[in-house]
Every structure is written in C-alpha cells, then in structure tokens.
Amino acid sequence: MNIKIIGVGKIKEKFYRAAIAEYAKRLGRYCKFEVVEVPDEKAPENLSPAQMAAVMEKEGARILAKIKEKEYVYALAIKGKERTSEDFAAELNQLATYGNSDITFVIGGSLGLSPAVLQRANQQISFGRFTLPHQLMRVVLSEQVYRAFTIINGLPYHK
Template sequence: MRVHICAVGRLRAGPERDLVDDYLSRFDRTGRGLFLGPAQVHEVEDKKGGGMAAEAQLLSRVLPDGAVCCVLDERGRTLSSPDFAGQLAGWRDAGRGDVAFLIGGADGLDPSLRDRADFALSFGRMVWPHMLVRVMLAEQLYRASSILAGAPYHRT
C-alpha cells in the first residue's frame, strides 16, 4: 500500500526536512517487505491567498483516486502506536492500494475535506505546527512498520 503525505506548504531545508526524509527512508526500507510504501510527499501552496477553501482544492488535486483519505485533525481519534500500526495493516489487508494523510496549513483543514475523510487522526488535543506534524507522522509511519515487522524500535 502506497503512502502519500499531502500537505500545505513547502518544507524548506533544515532540521524538520532532515527528520522527515530520514524517517520516510526508514519506513520505505522496513515497510517494503510488509507491502507498505513507498511514501511520497505532495506539497501544495496557495500562492493566491485563498485560505482553507483554496488549500482544500489544491489538496484534492494531489489526493490519489481511491485512496483512503486520512486527515490530521485535533478533533480526530487518538491512537496508540500499536493501534496506528494495526489501522495501517487493516487498510493494507483490505486491499487498499493507497492511503493519503492530509495535513492542512496554519489554519487547519477546510471542513469539506474533514467531511469527506475516511478517517481523522489526532496527535492529541494540543495544536501542533503543521510543519512539525509532518515529522511526527513520518516517525509514526516508521514506528508502525517497525511494530508490524517485529523490530525492537518500538518499546512498550
């Protein structure tokens, strides 16, 4: 199952980009034998200042047809890392070819995207900078593949 991170904004060179790249390359290596990955990042920018509605249109364009649509939203479900791994495995085992994680801009995601999502995931009730959410998601994807592979990265 291919993994897509569809995000508003461009992640510039720096520590966040380094972490995302590192965790996604680890995910690709670990996930390959589990039929998870590769992971791709699709970045969109609303250069015209159209707000959340314009960002939603841009994100919709990079959302693969038939993909499980999972929005990152503070109102979503909080999962433990093993439960997140199980959710990914469940989508994969159900024959889903793609899963897309949608990360909004500074103001979050337009309600139209939240309403059409198959799943809403939260990293807690706190609000996180949208650029940091990419790092957290990339790490959790790697952790999930490690859990599913039985590797020692995740310790309970």
C-alpha cells in the first residue's frame, strides 16, 4: 500500500518534522509512506472573498498536480465525516482489499481546500471541529495512519 500526505506549505518547526519522521519510520514496515509539500500562496490577513478564492484556487492547482488518477483521495475538512480509529483502520483495510492501494490525504493551507480539490476527493474526513495548524495536522494524521496499521495487524499500540 502507498500512503501519501499532500500538505500546503513547509514545516519549519523541527519538533513537527521529527514527529512525522518517527511515524514515517514506523510505517515503513506496513506501507510506502510519503509527505509531499506544495508551496503556499502568500495571503495577508484581510483578504476579500475573491482574493481568498484566488489563493485557494492557486494552492488547489498545486495540490491537484500531485495527485494521480488512480489515487484514492481523502480531503481533510471540518465538514468531513468523523470516524473512530477502528473505523478508519477498517476503511483503509477495505480500500486495500478492493484494489485501492494508492491512498492520498490532502491537508489545505490556512484558508482550507479549493472546491476543485474537494470535488476530486473520494471522501472528506474530519478529525473533529477544532481548527488545528496544518503542520500539527500532518503529525496527527501520520499518527492515525500508523494507529490504523497497528489495529489492522492486531498490535497493542492502539489501546
């Protein structure tokens, strides 16, 4: 199975990079795991709705350029469906069983994901209604993917 996380912007904080690297190392026994960063669009604080849409469209085009046609795509979105860790693990396992072995997760920038990216996604997933920094969300997502594989493989980590 191939798992890819596409995120907008670079992770500058060393502790976030270290956490993601740790989960990437752990995931190495279960899948090919990759994090792809696309440049964020500079956006001042007080943008008009049209300027916000333009920023999301530019970031969305960069994201879509990194997604292949065969990939099964989860868009992380507050309005997405929430799951338990066990449900998430079962879903990933079922996707792999039925031939979806290339799974991509997309984390937007500070303004969220463009309509084009949401439309390309096979599903929207939510980790709750909190707003989290996208750098931290990459860590949380990496951990949940690792947790899913430990559940699938009957390991005690997930308890």
